[in-house]
Amino acid sequence: MPNIEILLPKLQTNSFAYSLPQNIQANKGDFVQVTFRKQEFVGIVWQEYSEYLDQEKIKPVLKRYDLPPLKKELMEFVDWVAEYTMNAPGSILKMVIPIQSVFKEKSLSKFIPIEPASIVPASSINLSEEQQVAVNKLKEPLDNKDHKVLVLEGVTGSGKTEVYFELIEQVLKEKSGQVLILLPEISLTSQLIQRITKRFGIEPARWHSDLTDKEKRNTWLNIAYGGARLIVGARSALFLPYSDLRLIIIDEEHDSSFKQEEGVTYQARDMAVVRAYIEKIPIILSSATPSLETIYNVNKKKYELVTLASRFGEATLPTSVIVDMKGDNARKKKFISAELVDELKDVLEQGKQAILFLNRRGYAPLTLCGECGYRFACPNCSTWLVEHRSLSCHQCHQCGYSVNFKSKCPTCHKENSFVPCGPGVERIEEEVKYTFPDARTILMTRDTVNSIQAVENIINQILDGKVDIIIGTQMIAKGHHFPKITLVGIIDADLGLLGGDLRAAERTYQLLSQVSGRAGREKDKGKVVIQTFNPENPIIQSLVTGERRSFLEQEIMGRKMVHMPPFGKLASIVISGFNDEKVAEFARFLVKISPVSNTISVLGPVPALISRIKNKFRYRILVKAERNISIQKYINYWLDGVKAPGSIKLKVDIDPYNFF
Ligand code: ADP
Ligand code: ZN
Numbered sequence: 001m002p003n004i005e006i007l008l009p010k011l012q013t014n015s016f017a018y019s020l021p022q023n024i025q026a027n028k029g030d031f032v033q034v035t036f037r038k039q040e041f042v043g044i045v046w047q048e049y050s051e052y053l054d055q056e057k058i059k060p061v062l063k064r065y066d067l068p069p070l071k072k073e074l075m076e077f078v079d080w081v082a083e084y085t086m087n088a089p090g091s092i093l094k095m096v097i098p099i100q101s102v103f104k105e106k107s108l109s110k111f112i113p114i115e116p117a118s119i120v121p122a123s124s125i126n127l128s129e130e131q132q133v134a135v136n137k138l139k140e141p142l143d144n145k146d147h148k149v150l151v152l153e154g155v156t157g158s159g160k161t162e163v164y165f166e167l168i169e170q171v172l173k174e175k176s177g178q179v180l181i182l183l184p185e186i187s188l189t190s191q192l193i194q195r196i197t198k199r200f201g202i203e204p205a206r207w208h209s210d211l212t213d214k215e216k217r218n219t220w221l222n223i224a225y226g227g228a229r230l231i232v233g234a235r236s237a238l239f240l241p242y243s244d245l246r247l248i249i250i251d252e253e254h255d256s257s258f259k260q261e262e263g264v265t266y267q268a269r270d271m272a273v274v275r276a277y278i279e280k281i282p283i284i285l286s287s288a289t290p291s292l293e294t295i296y297n298v299n300k301k302k303y304e305l306v307t308l309a310s311r312f313g314e315a316t317l318p319t320s321v322i323v324d325m326k327g328d329n330a331r332k333k334k335f336i337s338a339e340l341v342d343e344l345k346d347v348l349e350q351g352k353q354a355i356l357f358l359n360r361r362g363y364a365p366l367t368l369c370g371e372c373g374y375r376f377a378c379p380n381c382s383t384w385l386v387e388h389r390s391l392s393c394h395q396c397h398q399c400g401y402s403v404n405f406k407s408k409c410p411t412c413h414k415e416n417s418f419v420p421c422g423p424g425v426e427r428i429e430e431e432v433k434y435t436f437p438d439a440r441t442i443l444m445t446r447d448t449v450n451s452i453q454a455v456e457n458i459i460n461q462i463l464d465g466k467v468d469i470i471i472g473t474q475m476i477a478k479g480h481h482f483p484k485i486t487l488v489g490i491i492d493a494d495l496g497l498l499g500g501d502l503r504a505a506e507r508t509y510q511l512l513s514q515v516s517g518r519a520g521r522e523k524d525k526g527k528v529v530i531q532t533f534n535p536e537n538p539i540i541q542s543l544v545t546g547e548r549r550s551f552l553e554q555e556i557m558g559r560k561m562v563h564m565p566p567f568g569k570l571a572s573i574v575i576s577g578f579n580d581e582k583v584a585e586f587a588r589f590l591v592k593i594s595p596v597s598n599t600i601s602v603l604g605p606v607p608a609l610i611s612r613i614k615n616k617f618r619y620r621i622l623v624k625a626e627r628n629i630s631i632q633k634y635i636n637y638w639l640d641g642v643k644a645p646g647s648i649k650l651k652v653d654i655d656p657y658n659f660f
Helices: 072-085 089-096 105-110 129-144 160-173 186-200 213-225 235-239 268-279 292-299 338-349 425-435 452-463 504-516 538-545 548-561 580-592 631-639
Strands: 003-007 016-019 031-036 039-047 148-154 178-182 205-207 230-233 245-251 282-287 304-308 319-324 353-357 366-369 386-388 393-395 402-404 418-421 441-444 469-472 485-490 527-532 568-577 600-613 616-626 649-654
Touching: 003 089, 016 031, 072 089, 072 268, 089 235, 129 148, 129 160, 129 282, 129 304, 148 160, 148 292, 160 178, 160 186, 160 245, 160 282, 178 235, 178 268, 186 230, 186 452, 205 213, 230 235, 235 268, 245 268, 268 282, 292 548, 319 338, 319 538, 338 353, 338 425, 338 469, 338 485, 338 527, 366 386, 425 441, 425 469, 441 452, 485 504, 504 538, 504 548, 527 538, 538 548, 568 580, 568 600, 568 631, 580 600, 580 616, 616 631, 631 649
Parallel strands: 148 282, 148 304, 178 230, 178 245, 205 230, 245 282, 319 527, 353 469, 353 485, 441 469, 485 527
Antiparallel strands: 003 016, 003 039, 031 039, 366 418, 386 393, 393 402, 568 616, 568 649, 600 616
8 A cells, every 4th residue: 555645734743644545546635534643634635655664553544535625736835834934734734624524424415515606796886097097907917817916005995995896806707716805803804795795796705713613614615616706804714725716805914913923823914925926816915004014025026016096086085183292281181182172072063973093992001009009910911900990890901810890909908099090992981971971982992892793783883873982992993984984083192102113113103094094084074183292203293294105214214224024034932931030041041052143143032021921931032034044944953953841832933023
């Protein structure tokens, strides 16, 4: 019997040798059943031969499934991502085959594949001239069946979605072929799906963590058989076994939520570009504020830029004003400035809607005792507890630890001595209600809106005009189209700049311009009020002037000077464990044995920004390399044979976004 290599969708595994009995035909890419540690598993034939010799130890393949085999492009992609992210290929295959229950006899026999069929759009629109020019340019690689990375840059409300709908239409009109739209957050799917249904007369397939197993099974199979023509998904949808993928669209490509932080860490946008390259298909990166990495690639002529300069129709971009929170406003001890109160008054009088944006959940980020100075801190993490009035508790945003409200200080025992410090969205809502007792307010944060259903409810309430003032975190900033919003108030524009990580400035700029983009999306002119303690800050300034390019040029210069991405490569190694001293010692040891190199520097170790999470102490080592160097090879060479003591965990994160 010949030996073959089978890859199982299991974390941290490479392929294993199995033997292929005479009565089973299985080729590369086929789905087969095998036993592994006494359990039955479905795996993929990864190689049609194996050098493994010991026939005694080797187990036979049990059966082959009657399913479309994995395409060689997808297998290549799995291997590529594994190598790039420094994970075993089994970890990546687990994202291709996330649910083993698909293969149960019962679910497979019940499944009847939908035949792919051409889809006639239910409605169409007349494009503006600018939009038509963009469509023509974007269509070229689709017509020629070429790989190309296209950057669709257009101000909020310019019709980027309508423009990429035209390309989707082109694919769907054919007899077969699939389009994948990736969104940074599942809260954005509802509105897009509604628009798609109206436009194409079909419900797209959806893929995200909020689906039942049954939905996942069905969708997975329809994707594998090609019946699902249009798929809207979160990051993980990138790894599905599309039978005939023709086009990938990354909406809000700049959004750092595309970086998966748990388990296998990967940047879904970047990996999507790789998948498109391997599949030889076009990919569109759409955004009002393309990321610096993307602009860099445009400048290098690796990506092609297509722009929409103006908002569609009568809508114009909102005007922005800066409110200096120092001086008078600070003395009043209010979080909403007199200027913003005036604007809100107008909005309420005219029956329009306003958004107040503050990217901080809860009531106050810190609570202390006015008598003795006691602060509520998390016992498990090096963090302060966030006061949540709606939940009557103080909560840790790292580990979820919470304590119910008390009336007495735990150290000095004084009654009602607690002072909240700084605002969260709940506190802003309180101030709004105090100032405008009749206004109808709603909170939009992860605490109040925690399912797709809840998102839909809120969106409908806003669209139906049942709400006057929406107070929200970044959840409200992204993508949504609310015609009656004419005012956006940014409560604390300086907030995002604090973290001080590599992308803090860029991220703040993107977030603030995105939330600003919610204002005045139809004929009513929009206004944005930016509250800040640093009115001179170049980021705040460029938000007002709309001169994104000058901000970007500055950022690019800054990164170039210090060889930071995209001019250099970064990897972060986080070492964590319960014993602070041991973790620190191991981290220092690692740095000490790091190979000397002219092109790579190893920095640290330093305690991570949050130095303890869930009682684990965390140290960070940063590896910085020149752009053309394989940072993975270096790390492999360095860590080869190094064994972390049992209680210590070591995690490598290539292209880190999170420096916590
Ligand atoms: P973006 O994705 O750039 O934010 P959208 O595609 O959401 O912009 O367009 C903003 C609004 O303008 C939407 O309501 C959209 O339907 C409308 N719109 C854009 N282009 C057209 C067009 N050519 N004809 C009619 N409506 C349009
Ligand atoms: Zn905690």
